Amino acid sequence: MKRLYICLVLVTVIVTAGIMTGCKREFLEKPKGGDITVDTVFHTQKQANYAIADMYGWCVPTGFVMNNSADSREDVLTDQVHLLLPGANWVAGNLNYQYYVVGGMTPTTSIDRGPIPQRGNTAANAFSGWYKSIRKANLVLKYIDKVTDAPEEWKTDVKAQALFCRAMAHYSAFRLFGGIPIVTEPLAGDGKIDIPRASIQSLVDTLVKWCDMAAANLPATRPTTDYGRITSLAALALKARILLYAASPLYNTPPGMTAAIAGARYNDGRDTVLAYPSYSKERWKRAADAAKAVIDAAPASGVLLYNTGKPLTTAKTDNYAGLGDYEAVCNNVLGTTGTYGSPEMILVNTWNQNDPNRDGWADWGRYNSSKVRMQEWGAKNNVPVEFLQLYEKRDGTKWTATPSGTDFKAYFEGLNLDPRAYQSLAWGGQWYNGGKTFLAYYKESADKAYAKGRLADDTNAGDNYGSAVECAKFIARVDNNNDNHFAWPIFRLAEFYLSYAEAMNEYTALAPEAFQYLNLIRQRAGMPDKDGTMLPDQEAFRKAIQNERTIELAFEDHRYNDLHRWLTAHIVLNKALNGFAVTASANGIIPKPTNPFLNWNLVSYGTRTFPVKYYYVPFPYTEISMNYLGGKGWDGQNPGW
Numbered sequence: 001m002k003r004l005y006i007c008l009v010l011v012t013v014i015v016t017a018g019i020m021t022g023c024k025r026e027f028l029e030k031p032k033g034g035d036i037t038v039d040t041v042f043h044t045q046k047q048a049n050y051a052i053a054d055m056y057g058w059c060v061p062t063g064f065v066m067n068n069s070a071d072s073r074e075d076v077l078t079d080q081v082h083l084l085l086p087g088a089n090w091v092a093g094n095l096n097y098q099y100y101v102v103g104g105m106t107p108t109t110s111i112d113r114g115p116i117p118q119r120g121n122t123a124a125n126a127f128s129g130w131y132k133s134i135r136k137a138n139l140v141l142k143y144i145d146k147v148t149d150a151p152e153e154w155k156t157d158v159k160a161q162a163l164f165c166r167a168m169a170h171y172s173a174f175r176l177f178g179g180i181p182i183v184t185e186p187l188a189g190d191g192k193i194d195i196p197r198a199s200i201q202s203l204v205d206t207l208v209k210w211c212d213m214a215a216a217n218l219p220a221t222r223p224t225t226d227y228g229r230i231t232s233l234a235a236l237a238l239k240a241r242i243l244l245y246a247a248s249p250l251y252n253t254p255p256g257m258t259a260a261i262a263g264a265r266y267n268d269g270r271d272t273v274l275a276y277p278s279y280s281k282e283r284w285k286r287a288a289d290a291a292k293a294v295i296d297a298a299p300a301s302g303v304l305l306y307n308t309g310k311p312l313t314t315a316k317t318d319n320y321a322g323l324g325d326y327e328a329v330c331n332n333v334l335g336t337t338g339t340y341g342s343p344e345m346i347l348v349n350t351w352n353q354n355d356p357n358r359d360g361w362a363d364w365g366r367y368n369s370s371k372v373r374m375q376e377w378g379a380k381n382n383v384p385v386e387f388l389q390l391y392e393k394r395d396g397t398k399w400t401a402t403p404s405g406t407d408f409k410a411y412f413e414g415l416n417l418d419p420r421a422y423q424s425l426a427w428g429g430q431w432y433n434g435g436k437t438f439l440a441y442y443k444e445s446a447d448k449a450y451a452k453g454r455l456a457d458d459t460n461a462g463d464n465y466g467s468a469v470e471c472a473k474f475i476a477r478v479d480n481n482n483d484n485h486f487a488w489p490i491f492r493l494a495e496f497y498l499s500y501a502e503a504m505n506e507y508t509a510l511a512p513e514a515f516q517y518l519n520l521i522r523q524r525a526g527m528p529d530k531d532g533t534m535l536p537d538q539e540a541f542r543k544a545i546q547n548e549r550t551i552e553l554a555f556e557d558h559r560y561n562d563l564h565r566w567l568t569a570h571i572v573l574n575k576a577l578n579g580f581a582v583t584a585s586a587n588g589i590i591p592k593p594t595n596p597f598l599n600w601n602l603v604s605y606g607t608r609t610f611p612v613k614y615y616y617v618p619f620p621y622t623e624i625s626m627n628y629l630g631g632k633g634w635d636g637q638n639p640g641w
Contacts, residue, residue, distance in 0.1 A: 038139070042146040045154065052158060055140050058115050058133040059165035060228075061172060062349040062488040063557040064474065065369040068120045070094045072368050072379070073471070077101075077111060078559040079387045081471055082577055082605045083379060087459035091368050091379040094119055103609030107618040107641055112176055115169070116351075124620045130173040131183060131193055137166035138186040160217035164230045164238065167210040170203070171242055175561050176617040178251075178638065179203050179273030181629070194628045197636055199272040204246045211239035220301045227341060227350065228487070233294065233301040234347040237491040240290035244499045246276075247283035247506070248565035250615060254279045260567050263612035264639050270630070274616060274638070281507060288503035294346075294496040295517075305493050306334075306344040311419050311526025318433035318478045325524055327423035329494075330473055332487045340485055344494065348487035366483070370475045371455050372426040372439060380458040381471040383425060384577040384605055388469065390550055391421040396528045401580070401602065408468055408582045408598035419526045420551055426475070428468035428582040428598045433477050438595045441468045442584040450584035450596045465603060468580040473555040489556060497521050498549045505545060509538035518545055521552055564615055573610035578602045613640030 042048050065071050070093030075081040077100060083091050089098050096109040105111065113119050114129030121129065140162040144155050166184075173180045181195035182203060198206070215235035222229050249257050253275055265271050276283075298304060306329050314322035320338030323331060332342045367378035385401045393399050394416045405411050409429025413422075426432060428441040440453025443466035458465050476483045497517040504511040510532060519529040535541045546566060550559060563569035581603040584596035618641035619629060629636020 038143050039146065042143040043148060045147055045150040048140075048144060048147050048150070048158075051136075051140055052161070055136040055162060055165050058117060058136045059169045060230075060347075060349050061168070061490060062116060062351050064349075064351065064486070064488050065365040066116070066119050067364045068094065069364050069368070071119055071364060072097065073381060073555065074557045074560055075381075075471065075555055078563060079384055079572055079577065079608075080555060080559050082382045082384050082579070084382065084458040084463055084465060084467070084605065087457075087463040088379050091459070094121070096123060101606075101608050103611050105614065105618070107620050107624070107637075110617050110620070112617055112620075115172070124622055127173070127177075127620055127623055130169055130180075131187060133169035133172075134166055134183050135186050137162045137169060138184065141166070142186060156217050157219065160214040160235070161230045163210045163214040164218070164235050167207045167214070167235075167238060167242075170207055171238065174203060174207075174242075175245065177619065178275075178616050182206055192626065192628075193623075194626075196631060197273045197629050200246065200251050200275055201272070201277075204242060204251075207242050208239050211235045211242070215239070220297070224341070228348055230347065231301055233297050233303060234491060236290070236294045236297055237346050237496065240287070240294050240496055240499060241491075243283070243287040243290045244503060245561065245565050247287040247503060249567040250565045251275045252279055252283045253567075257567055260570065261612065261615060264615040266639050270634060273636075284503045284506040288500055288507055291496045291500035291503060295493070295500060298346075298493055301346070302343060303346055303493050304343050305497065305520065305524060306342055307524040308335075311524065313419070313423055316431050318480075320478060323478065324419055324423055324526075326420050329492065330423070330489075331478065331485055332489070333485060338479065338485070340487075342492075344492045345487070345489055346491035346493060348489055350487050370426070370470055370472060371458075372432065372436070372470060372472055373475045373481075375436065375454055377460050380455070380467060382458065382467045382579050382605065383469045383471055384579055385602060386575070386577055388421070390547055391418045392527065393417055394419070394527070396530075396534075404599075404601040406585070406587055406597055406599050408580065408600040411600070412469070412580075418551060420554070424471065424473045424554055426470050426472035428580075428600075429595070433481070435481070442466055442582045442596060442598050445584040445586070445596060447586075449586055449592050453584070465579070466581040466583055467603070468582040468598070468600065471555050494521055494524075494552055495558075498545065498552060502542075502545045502549065505538060505541045510535070510541055514541060514545070518548055521548060525552070567615075569615065570610050570612050573608050576607045577605040579605050611640070613638070 041051050063074060065073060069090060072092035072095060073081055076083050076092050076097050077095060083097060085098055094113040095111045099105055099109045100111055108124050110123040112123050112126040114121055114126030115133045118126060118129040141159055144158050179197040179200050181193050182198045183195060215232045218230060218232040218235055220232050222231060253261060265274060306325055308325055310325050313324040313327050320333050321336040329342050329344050332340060334341050334343060366373045371378050371380040389401060399415060412427050426439055428439055430439045431437050432439055439455060441455040442453045443456050443464055444450060444452040456464055456466050458467055474486050497520055501514040501517040504514040522529060530544055535544050549562060563572055580600050582598035582600045585599045586592040587597040616638040618638055623629060624635050624637050
C-alpha cells in the first residue's frame with residue numbers, strides 16, 4: 001500500500017532527538033571543543049535551520065502521549081477519559097491528575113506541564129518553560145537577518161514562522177492562566193521574566209496582531225517535503241481560535257453569568273488580567289469573521305472538509321479503504337490508498353512519524369494512551385457513561401444507559417450511535433482488527449469457565465474492574481497496527497466550521513449560516529440535520545453546537561478549554577462518573593461459546609470535584625516569589641490560590 005511519509009525539514013534531526021532525550025542540550029549550549037554563539041548559529045542557512053527546528057520543537061504542541069511514564073492524554077482532566085485510582089497513580093503524574101480530580105490542585109501540583117521538551121518536569125518548573133519556548137522564537141526573530149547565504153524571501157518566511165511560534169507559545173500559557181507577561185525580546189540566560197501580567201485585552205490584541213503579521217508573510221501552501229511547517233492558513237487558524245476563546249463567557253462574561261465566576265475573580269481592577277472589563281457582543285462578530293476567514297482561505301491552501309460520502313467504517317475491515325471518513329481524518333489518511341496527509345489538516349505536529357526509537361510511539365506513549373494498543377500492561381483510558389451519552393443515536397435522538405444486561409457487545413453496537421462513536425472508541429467484544437477479533441475487557445465468569453480477559457485490569461495493579469469502553473482515537477488499528485500514519489491535529493478545518501457556527505449564533509441568534517456549518521459537519525458524520533423546529537431559540541442552538549463540537553473534536557485536546565471558556569466546567573466536572581463493566585458468562589449455553597457473552601452493569605468511577613478557582617490555573621510559588629507578575633501591593637497570583 002502506497003504511503004507517503006513527510007517530515008518537517010530538520011525536525012527529525014533536532015526536535016525528535018530533543019524530545020527523546022529531554023532536550024537537555026539546546027542549540028546555543030557550548031559543546032566540547034568549541035563555542036556556539038548567535039553569530040555561528042545564524043551565520044549560514046544550514047546552521048540557522050537547526051535553530052528553526054529547535055523553535056518548532058518547543059513551540060508547536062502535540063497531544064500525543066510522550067515516552068514518559070507520567071504522561072497521558074490531557075482528556076483525563078475532563079469527562080472524556082477517567083483513569084481509575086489508586087492503580088493509575090503512576091499515569092498522568094505530570095498533570096497531577098490524582099490531585100486535580102478530587103479538588104486538590106495547588107501551585108506546586110497544578111496541571112501545567114509546560115511545552116513538549118519539559119513534559120517530564122514538575123508544575124513548579126513548567127511555567128518558565130513557556131518562556132523558554134518564547135525565547136526560541138524571539139532569538140530567531142532577532143537574529144535571522146544575520147544569515148549570509150539565504151535570500152530575503154527565505155528570511156521573511158522564517159520570521160513569519162517565528163511570529164507564529166511566539167504567538168502559539170503565549171497562547172499555550174494564556175489558555176491555562178489568563179493574562180500572562182508579553183515578551184518580545186530574548187530573555188537573558190537566567191530566564192527571569194520581570195514583566196507583569198498583561199490584561200486580557202492587551203494580550204489578545206497582541207497575539208492577533210502577530211498572527212496577522214505572520215499570515216501576511218507566509219505561503220498558502222508548502223511542498224510535501226515541508227509537511228508540518230506553518231502556513232498562512234495556520235496563522236489565521238490560531239487567530240480564529242484565540243478570538244473565539246476571547247469572545248466566550250470566561251473572558252467576555254455576560255451579565256447573567258457573572259455570579260458563576262465570581263469565586264474566581266478579585267472583583268476589582270486586578271480582574272483585567274482575567275477577563276474583559278465588560279461584555280461585548282461584538283467580540284463574537286470578530287470571532288465569527290476570523291473563523292470565516294479560515295474557511296474562505298482554505299481552498300487556496302489545498303484544505304477541505306474531507307467528505308467522500310462514506311460515513312461508516314466497513315464492518316470487520318482493518319485497511320485504509322474500509323475507513324469511514326471521520327476515522328480516515330483521525331488517521332490523517334487521504335483516500336482509499338492510505339496516502340499520508342489528510343486534506344482537512346491545517347497544521348499538524350509530525351512527531352509521531354519521526355520517532356527515531358522505533359516505528360511509531362515509544363513504549364510509554366503506547367502503554368499510557370490506551371490498554372487496547374498493546375493488549376497487555378498499560379493504563380485503560382476509560383470513557384465514562386456520562387460522556388458516552390453525549391453521542392446521539394443515528395437518528396439524532398438522545399439515549400440513557402441501561403444499567404445492566406446480558407450481552408454488552410450486542411447492546412452497545414445495537415444502540416446504533418453516531419458513527420463517530422464507533423470510530424473513536426474500543427469496547428468489550430468488539431471486532432477490532434484481524435489480530436484482535438473480540439476485545440477481552442471482561443472479568444472472570446462466576447463459574448470460572450472463562451478466565452478474566454487480558455484487558456480486564458484497568459492498570460497493572462490488578463484492579464480488575466472489567467471496564468468495557470475506552471478511547472481508541474489515535475490508537476493504531478489498521479495496516480497491521482501501524483502507528484506511523486498518525487500526526488497530531490493542531491488545527492483541522494472542521495474546528496472552524498463549528499467555531500463559525502457558534503460565534504454566528506451568539507452574535508445573531510439562529511443565523512442561517514450557523515445552521516449551515518453545523519449541518520455540514522453532521523452530514524459528513526452521517527447524522528441528520530438540525531433545523532429551527534428542533535432548535536427554536538438561541539439557547540437551544542447553543543447547547544446543540546456545544547455538543548456537536550464536543551463530539552466532532554473529542555479526544556483532540558479541546559474539551560478542557562471548551563468547558564472552561566463556556567463556564568460549564570464547574571457543572572460538568574462536579575459530578576459522579578460511572579462506567580460500563582463486563583463479566584464473562586456462557587449464559588447457560590452448553591458447550592460454552594468460544595467467545596463469552598458479556599454481562600454488564602454500571603460501576604462507579606467516583607465523584608469529580610471542580611472548585612470554581614480551577615477556572616484559572618495557579619502560578620507556581622517560584623514565579624510568585626519573584627514579585628514580577630502583579631503590580632504594586634499584589635503578587636499577581638490568580639484568585640483563590
